[in-house]
Amino acid sequence: MISKDKAHQSELNILDSSQVLVEDKNQIIEKLKQLLPDVINSDNQLNTQALQDVLDIANTTSNNQGYELTFAGKGIAKAKADEPTIKELKAELEQSKDFDNTENVVIRGDNIDTLKILKANYTNKIKMIYIDPPYNTKNENFVYNDNFKKSEAELIKEFGLAEETQNFLTNVYGTRSHSGWLSFMYPRLKIARELLKEDGVIFISIDDNEQANLKIMCDEIFGEENFEGHIHWRRRSNQPNDKTKMIGLVAEHILSYSKNSSHLKSTGVGKIALTGSFSNPDNDPNGAWASKPWKVGSDQNGSVYSITLPSGNLIEGEWMGDRNTYEKLISENKIYFSSENSLPRKKYYQKDRLEEGQCATNWWNHKLFGNNQEANSLMTELMNGKKNVFSNPKSTILITNLLNVGNVKNDIILDFFAGSGTTGDAVMKLNAEDGGKRKYILAQLDEPIDEKKEAYKFCKDNNFDPVISSITIERLNRAGEKIKADIQAEFDTENSKKKPNQEKLTELQEKLDNISKLDIGYKVFSLKDKPCLSEVTNDGGQVSFVPQNLRERTIDTLANMLCATCKPLHTKIETLIEDKLYKTDNEMYLLGNIDKSELNKYNDLKINVDGYSDLDLEHFLNLGVTDKDNVSVVY
Incomplete structure (x- = not known):
């Protein structure tokens, strides 16, 4: 050594990935000293009053109260994000698939250590993060155990906390109290933000218990100005009839933030697939179409003139375009009347809208954006009919839509609560569809599986370690093979018909070309202690x-x-x-x-x-x- x-x-450069977090912090302090020397004291501590004076905030001396989310252990949670990790990567070749050639990565271990390792080489390189963290059900302890280690005890000493406060915080960590959950999430999200590219986005699935707190915490970490939206996803197709509740739960929340909203908008936001009822009842040579009223809405302004209806009746109104525009549309068969006395409607064509897509809304229904039943069925199919190998997996349809909204094409996607591996499956599916070169990084704790669970028997039957990451990896293995097999089977079925649909065959041939280059491999790493x-x-x-x-x-x-x-x-x-x-x-x-x-x-x-x-x-x-x-x- x-x-x-x-x-x-010897005056050589020294690189230590475990010190990246500390070095970054020191660089920030040095920059602040150069720009605003008065706000950093001799002990490298921030003088908040001096900073407020520089910003010229009114009444800072008389009222320094502000609106923020506070919780027990927040200071230590912040410091934990900057604490160096003592872990490093160990390649797991037997669990990997095409290790030397694949660009996908799976990391087994605590995601706080994984994120700190990734910070060294993925800062500003991740286009999209999707996470589905453990929800705060308040009836059990965290599987992720952020208990105080020696370094954290030193942090407590640094903060000068009383013994009873230390004991309280020690009990808070690892529990599903609000403070415990927020202390758990804060450092992970703080590091996650640094991994995002300037036009990067993060989507976070959450339920009612912590949605409000998560929103305020993310406003603090990502900036309220970078809040992109709150999606309500109907996760189930059936209607519950829970008599213990006044309002039945059918939806989950997905919060979305960008790293830099203005930069995101300048590079272009993604779209979801075009929806709507398109048809061609009049055999229009331009193909399938839908229509919208030519008459302006009550809150709009337009041009006033009279129009002759098919019945011969004359009607005066305020219309979307002037008379010349209307006459041109009539001559091009782009105005539609549903009956002789109905008002005119302007056609718009499916072919013109397909590439454009449409802006996502904040309501995602179960039919278009996937649901739990569909996700469970897919998981059962992947596991050769064995049910309940993984409880409540997310829908690949949901994730592919998020990938499209995030405008992810040839970039890296990170999921540090990988679960059953849905994000990796969705990345491969979308690459097969459009020939994209997206890459995924998944992180999953080696969470032991209860011996009573079906997943435990599945792991034992297949000679896997009975931990959740084994399910993650095997799902990726089977999903990749299934994607390729399904497309080949669909092509063969269509091609074997007496009169195959040539348009569909062309589309399927493109997908076959895509899967010939599809990366369905993954490098698996576990975490081990760094040499010392x-x-x-x-x-x-x-x-x-x-x-x-x-x-x-x-x-x-x-x-x-x-x-x-x-x-x-x-x-x-x-x-x-x-x-x-x-x-x-x-x-x-x-x-x-x-x-x-x-x-x-x-x-x-x-x-x-x-x-x-x-x-x-x-x-x-x-x-x-x-x-x-x-x-x-x-x-």
């Missing part, structure tokens, strides 16, 4: 530092070096010397001692040295193959 002190003394130096005292009282948790495989070293050097996990890596030297497009990764002649070929590229390797740093520097500024030691 290369000593950090030695690397410092542990203090050891021998019998003689001498203290030494011994490396712990060292990586055993090159593939794990490379994955974590990609993170630390801000490279996506799907980055292609070229092997130059097995276990020692690797290359990406513009950087080298050195994992062991090699000859100078090998490095001289690449002396114009940046060299990243594995800090946990047994490489002789002094010998490497004496080779003189490149400038020190071009060398980084990666931990």
Whole structure:
């Protein structure tokens, strides 16, 4: 292992993905010092009164009360987002599918650690986030256990909390109280925002219990000006008759925020598929059409003139366009009368609207946007008829519509509460439909499955670990194969007909072309403790530092070096010397001692040295193959 002190003394760059969060915070402090030196004191603490004075907020000294969401543990929840993680990635090759070629990623483990790892190499790179976090049902504890670790105890000490307050907060964490749930969500959403591109969006599914609190918290984290909408999704097709409730629950909430609303609008928002009743009762050569009134509404202004109805009756009114426009539309057969005395209606054609799509509304019904019954049926089908392998999976139809609204085409989608893997399934489905190159990153806790559950038996029968992430991964495996098989079967069925529909065959052939390039693979990673130096005292009282948790495989070293050097996990890596030297497009990764002649070929590229390797740093520097500024030691 290369000593950090030695690397410092050699004036080399040091990269440590676990310190990214702290370094980012320090950079913000330095920028504030440069711009507004009065608002940061000598202890690097923010002087809020000085900041208010700079902003010239009226009555700041007499009334510094503001509107915000407060909850027990909020300060520590904020600090937790900046706390470095002690975890790193470990490749799970046996669980992966087409590891070397796929651009999709699944990460098993606590998503707070996953998000902190991803921050190193995915900041400002995620186009869309969808999450369906655990709802606060208040009748059980969290599976995600954000209990205080040693570092969090230090945070409590830093905050100067009384012992009874410490005990209270310790009890709050990991419970389904409002404060517990909000303390759990706050740091995850705070980091999630930083991962989004400037035109990125996040959609969050939530129920009634925390919807109001979540809205206020997201206003704080994302900015109220970046609130894009509140979708009400009818999640069930049947009507409940729950006599214990005054109002039966048929809908869930989906809150949407952008990272930068003005930037999102400038790059273009997405649309949902065109809806409406289109038909062609008069055999119009322009194809199927629908219509809308030519007469203006009561709150609109138009042109006043008389129109002759098919019956011969003359009617005066205020119309959408002037007389010349109306006469032109009549001559083009673009005005429709439903009866001899009905008012005129203007036609609009399906073919003209298909590419445009239509703006999403805040009410999504179960017929067009999927529902729980449909999602459960699909899950049962994927699991060979076995029911209840996963309870209440989300609908792929719902997620594909969110992908369209988010205007996601060739970008990365993140879901850090992956559950049954619906988001990954939806990404593959949409890529098969339109030939897109979307990529997904899914994170799911290794949540143990109750032995009484059907999912436990499913895992045991298939030699999987009985944890939820096993269901996530197997669903992705089966869904990808099913997507390809279904499209091929649909093409074969249509093509075998005596008179196949040529238009449909052409459409299906395009989908066949799409699935020939469809990425249905996924790289699976789990989380392990990062390598570190542990203090050891021998019998003689001498203290030494011994490396712990060292990586055993090159593939794990490379994955974590990609993170630390801000490279996506799907980055292609070229092997130059097995276990020692690797290359990406513009950087080298050195994992062991090699000859100078090998490095001289690449002396114009940046060299990243594995800090946990047994490489002789002094010998490497004496080779003189490149400038020190071009060398980084990666931990």
